[in-house]
Amino acid sequence: MNNDLFANSLYVIRQNWGLVLFLLAFIFWGTLLVFAFLKKTAPRQFSDSELIALALGGWPLPALLVSLLIIFLRIVLPYTPALILALAVALAGAGWAIRVVWRKITFAFLPPVLFFLVFVFLRLGFAAETILPSYFDSAEHYRIIQVILDSQRGINFAWPTNAYYHLGYHFIIAAINLITRAAVGQTMLLFGQIVLAAIPMPLWFLIHRATESKTAAIFGVILAAFGWFMPAHAVNWGKYPALLSLLLIQFTLGVLALKHRGLLVLSAIVSIFIHTRAAILFGACGAAWIASDLWMRQPSMRRVMLAALTLAMLATLTLYIGGNPILDPILKPYWIWITLLTGLLAGSVSPSFPRLTFFPVAVMLFMLIGLFIPATSNLTLLDRPLVEITLFLPLAFLGGLGATRLPKFAVIALAVVIVAHAALTYDFSPSDCCQLVTRDDATALDWMGRHLPADARVGISSANLNFDAYGRPMLAAGVDAGIWVAPLTGRLSVPLPDSADFTSQPTRDLLCGQQVTYIYIGSKAQSFDPNVFETIQTWYDVIFSLPNAKIIQVINCNVQ
Amino acid sequence: MQKRYSMIGGAIAALLLAAFFVIRGFLGKSTEFQSQNVARIALCDDSDEDLCVISFGKNGADGMVIAFQLPRADYPAFQAIATNKGVENIYPCEAVASAPMIVYCTGAATPLGESLAIEIRAIEGNILIARGDFTLMALMVASSSSSFNAVIAADEKIIAPTPTPGAGYPNP
Incomplete structure (x- = not known):
């Protein structure tokens, strides 16, 4: 496992060095701006390593603002003036930031940056074998980005979704693509990996603030990066907005320590614009902070009882979730010795950091409770994937606190073991579960975009998926590369059950009734069976065929 | 203090130099191809x-x-x-x-x-x-497994139309 990791990363950098450099420059631009702002406004006791680590979580804030500016300018101005104006604003911002930090910056800013760059290198290898971003979520993100990109000078500008939907991530990718003209899928892939690399960095600030120990801060960062296979696995699900919001959620919590109200509000709003459920996570953190405050005010005996009660509730909920087939996967990344180690370390330092150990435990408890609270008729406050992705954060924070209990050499040894465990156990390559698009699919979809009539209606394979505690299904989720028909070709796709029997007359009637003129067949386990279409040549014609992708034309609908 | 700035300057210069050589290395694989090297x-x-x-x-x-x-x-x-x-x-x-x-x-x-x-x-x-x-021995290679076919045979035969996925997912 991971034998080709370095080679893959080098390959990705070699093939995409221009885009990778641009993305890093864009991210460092945002980081520099936030760092300069923090440096200018934060009290002096904050070190450069803390501030830069926090800024590595805050860069999406200026990144989104400048992206919105670019999109807006592109709507009202032609391409070149819009680009020049946006570049001027970006350069002016960078100039201001450099002036603020000039002669005030110390070498302390380098370690978090170097950690981040190492993480970037390790994460980029994921993109080596990936044709398009994973899973069906990515196809919808791609479609929204494409709608934003297709808006020409306001004439055709339309809100990319029918209902409210968070668009922060999509505006950022669209703006990057307006500048670089790179393939949208490749930008999504590489940007996602770099975001993933940045996610552990703000913990440096949070843990260092709490413990004043650089060793503990680094240990927390290592835990967040390599302790569990989440959040890294989330890129296989295309959960890019959720991952991006994790950066700003941490940044917002960090800004709380700086007591900068304006930045706090702005950061919270932008987090929610990037991922709506960030509001619920903020709510969980707020409730946990209030609970921990109330808890601290209790007499010591009652505190012990309340802490025991909280842990008992967490354990009960964990056991209940473990017995629920839909929610059970939440715990899968965390049923390992590293979680136990984190718990033991946290327990050992709870007398020294009572509130700071109670707080993350309460956050986890409220997050799990959020899985069961209905928000709308078909949504709960939090869903399974988001909780699964996010639980590593309170755990890594607890682990970082706990590291203060250990001698330095033991922390280093543990960190090495955790990295080795990740290298031997976790796959840094894309998971087979979620790679819907093969190279044959990409070819077939491109051919489709060039040759099918604009009004073609394409039947694609789909299935109902269950994500919430009550088993309410997400209807008609795409299960193979067919989900990319609409975003890549602009043709209307019609989801059909993966179990459809195309040899039966009712299916035939339905296809003709729905005016489904083509059928797309990918190569996943739930794709339609290509062989059945060969058996009734008066109904279906195979018009394009590669080993892993086929396009079928539905013919003779008018013939009785 | 002066020494510290020199060190920072030196570190940045070294990074830029390293970046230059790395980029040059990538670009060194010239965009032109060698006609004699088929x-x-x-x-x-x-x-x-x-x-x-x-x-x-x-x-x-x-x-x-x-x-x-x-x-x-x-x-x-x-x-x-x-x-x-x-x-x-x-x-x-x-x-x-x-x-x-x-x-x-x-x-x-x-x-x-x-x-x-x-x-x-x-x-x-x-x-x-x-x-x-x-x-070329064949141009069409079926990719579905036999187990998949078995699932198809066991499943219901009536399909219901479902709307094209829109704003409903990915989940907000």
């Missing part, structure tokens, strides 16, 4: 170091498609010329917009079981870049 085309499963064939397929009733994987992003635009029993067919090629490292070429179908010599020629200057020999 590569051998293989199937990508065997080797993807150079231009390789991802798959052969069927395009309509009597057409064929050949999908290639490029070795690098700046590979020159090309067309394929396939020769079978002395008959030469030209296959114009298109890059896949969403995955620019994939290029596919379409043209006349070739009889199965016979050898096919493929030459890749750059559009600019008609220079031979790569060549390879293939024998």
Whole structure:
């Protein structure tokens, strides 16, 4: 496992060095701006390593603002003036930031940056074998980005979704693509990996603030990066907005320590614009902070009882979730010795950091409770994937606190073991579960975009998926590369059950009734069976065929 | 203090220098290809170091498609010329917009079981870049497993129309 990791990363950098450099420059631009702002406004006791680590979580804030500016300018101005104006604003911002930090910056800013760059290198290898971003979520993100990109000078500008939907991530990718003209899928892939690399960095600030120990801060960062296979696995699900919001959620919590109200509000709003459920996570953190405050005010005996009660509730909920087939996967990344180690370390330092150990435990408890609270008729406050992705954060924070209990050499040894465990156990390559698009699919979809009539209606394979505690299904989720028909070709796709029997007359009637003129067949386990279409040549014609992708034309609908 | 600034300046200069050499290394693989260095085309499963064939397929009733994987992003635009029993067919090629490292070429179908010599020629200057020999045994390879077929047979036979996925997911 991971034998080709370095080679893959080098390959990705070699093939995409221009885009990778641009993305890093864009991210460092945002980081520099936030760092300069923090440096200018934060009290002096904050070190450069803390501030830069926090800024590595805050860069999406200026990144989104400048992206919105670019999109807006592109709507009202032609391409070149819009680009020049946006570049001027970006350069002016960078100039201001450099002036603020000039002669005030110390070498302390380098370690978090170097950690981040190492993480970037390790994460980029994921993109080596990936044709398009994973899973069906990515196809919808791609479609929204494409709608934003297709808006020409306001004439055709339309809100990319029918209902409210968070668009922060999509505006950022669209703006990057307006500048670089790179393939949208490749930008999504590489940007996602770099975001993933940045996610552990703000913990440096949070843990260092709490413990004043650089060793503990680094240990927390290592835990967040390599302790569990989440959040890294989330890129296989295309959960890019959720991952991006994790950066700003941490940044917002960090800004709380700086007591900068304006930045706090702005950061919270932008987090929610990037991922709506960030509001619920903020709510969980707020409730946990209030609970921990109330808890601290209790007499010591009652505190012990309340802490025991909280842990008992967490354990009960964990056991209940473990017995629920839909929610059970939440715990899968965390049923390992590293979680136990984190718990033991946290327990050992709870007398020294009572509130700071109670707080993350309460956050986890409220997050799990959020899985069961209905928000709308078909949504709960939090869903399974988001909780699964996010639980590593309170755990890594607890682990970082706990590291203060250990001698330095033991922390280093543990960190090495955790990295080795990740290298031997976790796959840094894309998971087979979620790679819907093969190279044959990409070819077939491109051919489709060039040759099918604009009004073609394409039947694609789909299935109902269950994500919430009550088993309410997400209807008609795409299960193979067919989900990319609409975003890549602009043709209307019609989801059909993966179990459809195309040899039966009712299916035939339905296809003709729905005016489904083509059928797309990918190569996943739930794709339609290509062989059945060969058996009734008066109904279906195979018009394009590669080993892993086929396009079928539905013919003779008018013939009785 | 002065010494510290010198050190910071030195570190940044060293980083920039390293970045320069790394970038130069990447760019060193010149965008121009060597005309005298004709590569051998293989199937990508065997080797993807150079231009390789991802798959052969069927395009309509009597057409064929050949999908290639490029070795690098700046590979020159090309067309394929396939020769079978002395008959030469030209296959114009298109890059896949969403995955620019994939290029596919379409043209006349070739009889199965016979050898096919493929030459890749750059559009600019008609220079031979790569060549390879293939024998096509079949153009359509079913990819579904038998277990999948069994699931199909066991499932319900009536389908219900469902709307095209829109704003409802990914979950907010």
